[in-house]
Amino acid sequence: MRLTRTPRPRYRRRRTLLLAELVVLTLLTSRVNAHADTVVLALAASVEEVLNNIRNWLMGILAGLATVFLTIGGVRRVFGGGDPGEQEKAKEAFKAAGIGYVLAALAPLVVEVLKGIVGA
Structure with a gap:
């Protein structure tokens, strides 16, 4: 006795289309307001602070x-x-x-050379 099965690709296509429709509907109905405010991404106040942060990250x-x-x-x-x-x-x-470890110990020297080059 042989069992008949429903073809799966058709149900997969239906599920995929339903999911795509839900995503599009969600994107269209969501209310996102665009703001033209200026956002400052830089947290460092000076070049010297940036170079010190680089040194700390490099050493770590x-x-x-x-x-x-x-x-x-x-x-x-x-x-x-x-x-x-x-x-x-x-x-x-x-x-x-x-x-x-030697390179980590030399990281402050590298930053000092960069400070000399940049003029900070």
Whole structure:
């Protein structure tokens, strides 16, 4: 005995069309007022403040990434056991972490150079 099924694509099309109609109807009936007010997006008062914010973000991102590499290197070192390949990967992760910490420490110097270039 064979069961007959209703064709699904037709119902899918109907559902899709109904959903599209509802979206269009919602967009047309919603009341959105356009305002011509001036919006100030800049929160910094000076170029020096912007550069200090860049320095802080740069130091935070670099230190965070360096910490992630330090953690990965430590995990590989511990769980690598006697596998020389894993030990080498752990050493590379430690090197990357060291480079990240050095760059994070040099971020204020980079910002000072940018301040000299910009004249802030």
